[in-house]
Amino acid sequence: MISLNKNEITAKLPSMNDVMEMMKQSYIDYSNNDFEIPPVGHMPLPNGELHIKYGIGNKQHYAAIKIASGSYTNYKIGLPNSYGCIMLINGETGFPEYLLNDEGILTDHRTAAAGGMLAKEIVGNIPEVSFGIIGCGIQGYYQAIYTCNALSIEHIFVYDISEDNIKTLQNKLAEHNITISRCDSVESLCKQCDVITTVTPTKAGYIKYEWLKANAHINAFGCDTKGKQELDESVIKNAEFILADSLIQCSTQGELQYLYNDKNHPEIKRKTIEFGTYLNNPNRYQKNGVTVADFTGIASQDIVIANAVI
Secondary structure, three states: OEEEEHHHHHHOOOOHHHHHHHHHHHHHHHHOOOEEOOOOEEEEEOOEEEEEEEEEEOOOOEEEEEEEEEEOOHHHHOOOOEEEEEEEEEOOOOOEEEEEEOOOHHHHHHHHHHHHHHHHHHHOOOOOOOEEEEOOOHHHHHHHHHHHHHHOOOEEEEEOOOHHHHHHHHHHHHOOOOEEEEOOOHHHHHHHOOEEEEOOOOEEEEEOHHHOOOOOEEEEOOOOOOOOEEEOHHHHHHOOEEEEOOHHHHHHHOHHHHOOOOOOOOHHHHOEEEHHHHHHOHHHOOOOOOEEEEOOOOHHHHHHHHHHOO
16 A cells, blocks of 8 residues: 655645536535435534544545544643545555555645635625635635635635634734634624634534625535534525535534425525535526535545555
8 A cells, every 4th residue: 555645745736726626526526416425424523523524525535534533622731633544445456555544634735625616606806805714723724725816805804712722823824824813702793704714623503694794695614513513593594595515414514404305494404405416507596695604524525535546
């Protein structure tokens, strides 16, 4: 088995624009049933969690098995909060041929690329679009560079409960000529932004519909496991339409887990569209209000990006 480390993998990463295009096609192919993907494996850890995502695509030679894990208290002992690796299995022989010891970098890139791509698809080329990030950790950094690239902007609004996180993000983004404005509250950020990206591991919805601009779009990433939640139910109830990376996953693990199967709110199902369905024909859906994209992360993304770096 060939083992590649983080530096070797990073050197083989395609450009940001190419990764975004790869993510777009992966969602379309996923909704067209071009992947064989079993249910996600979840296991709680004392201070974090472990996820296993795996599958194979009709267009990829290698099946992928990804393990992503971590702890929210690792910073106390000088370790990253998350880690990961991907094993690639030859689809014809069933033999493992590559171990990508990427330390989670492929997940960081594929997740942020998906956010940037979808933001551009939703808002198009609106002049002077304003963009905000809630959660200034590692994924906040990658979301910033990808979405700024996609929307051709160089300034963002940010909020985080940690001042250190904000300062670290500011310094890292300066290398990309991206500046930030720190917001004193989530409400303040929401009232200023056309596009909002959330990357926080919370268990109670903290964004309210009445704080949002009339045509705001939210990329919600933090809720990827049962019991998590970033959006108040008022957002889901009042959104014009909702995009789900995977209807199966989002309805049990994403923001939709709370209302999608609620018989008292049948309108939620009617206005929910899978990413791939939307991206295959976006002209069918006219945006005239608040929209939400529910990201739980699907194995098709991991399969595509892992196959691209070997």
